[in-house]
Amino acid sequence: MIEHRPVSELGGGDHGWLKALHHFHIGAHGNPAHKALGNLYVWNDDELAPGTGFPPHPHRDVEIITYVREGYVSHRDSLGNEGRIEAGDVQVMSAGTGIQHAEVGASDQRTRIFQIWLHPRAHGGEPRWGTxxxxxxxxxxxxxxxxxxxxxxxxALVIRADARALGATLAAGQSLTYDMAPGRKAYLVATSGRITVNDVPLEARDGAAVRDEATLRIEALADTEIVLVDTV
Known part of the structure; x- marks a missing residue:
């Protein structure tokens, strides 16, 4: 089964400095019809205005994957880590027993990112960061x-969740397949272009929640970049 989540049906808001779309419903955010998919419970499509970002704030017991689509993100955390994550790069953070971090976008252009949150295999553990x-x-x-x-x-970058995140780029007319192990689920977003997933059409930034499919057949109708999370 493939549940198509059109970008037009995602909940979100325009906060001036931040334009956010939520592929999953959490708290007061997102479309209530868009439930979590196994361990995957947040996939935010965020756009930061130049020179803005998220001030220091805490996390615990969550695995966070940040995929930078455009611009860059400057990271700083309570462990002393600092880094700059460019477009196409990936950042991971295992919050464990607790970590505080801040992220600021590019100063001279908008920054677009996916923020992906997963439940860890177990609570606790030393917090860590990598890119x-x-x-x-x-x-x-x-x-x-x-x-x-x-x-x-x-x-790959290491996370402490029963999941993996994958990326691919396809030129118009190209296709690829992805085999799903029994009992696994997947969430798929094309950052640009148009694709079909098992003949289900997706526009840029639409989501596809996948359950009970043995194989995903992805065809690019235009040049595209794809991010997929495979989880339980």
């Missing part, structure tokens, strides 16, 4: 694992 680049050329026509809670994904 690395993932060149789009390496993802051309195929999925690359960006972040993973599985030891076999040795080249």
């Amino acid at each position: 690395r680049p993932f060149p789009k050329s390496d993802r051309a026509g195929r999925f690359v694992v960006l972040a993973s809670g599985f030891i076999e994904d040795a080249d």
Whole structure:
């Protein structure tokens, strides 16, 4: 089953400095019809005005993946970590027993990011942070694992969740498949262009919540960039 979540039906708001769309309903945010998908319970499509960002704030017991689509994000946290995450790069943060961080977007252009939150396998643990680049050329026509809670994904950023995040780029007319293990679920967003997923059409920034599908067949109707999270 593929549940199509059109971008026009996502809840969100324009706060001036932040334009936010919520693929999942959490608290007072998002469309109440858009329930969590297993361990995945937040996927925010955020646009930051130049020079703005999120002031210091705390997290605990959550795995956060930040995918930068445009601009860059400057990160600073209570562990002493600092970094700049450019478009195409990925950041992960395991909040564990607690961490405080701030993130500021590019000073001279808008910044667009996906913020993805997952429940960890277990509560607690030392908080940690990491980032690395993932060149789009390496993802051309195929999925690359960006972040993973599985030891076999040795080249991916490490998260403490029963999940993996993957990215791919497709030129118009290209296609690829992704095999789903029994009992697993997936959420898929095309950052741009148009695609079909098992013949279900998706426009740019639409979401697709996937359950009980053995294989995903993805076809690009225009040049596109895809982010997928596979979870339980």
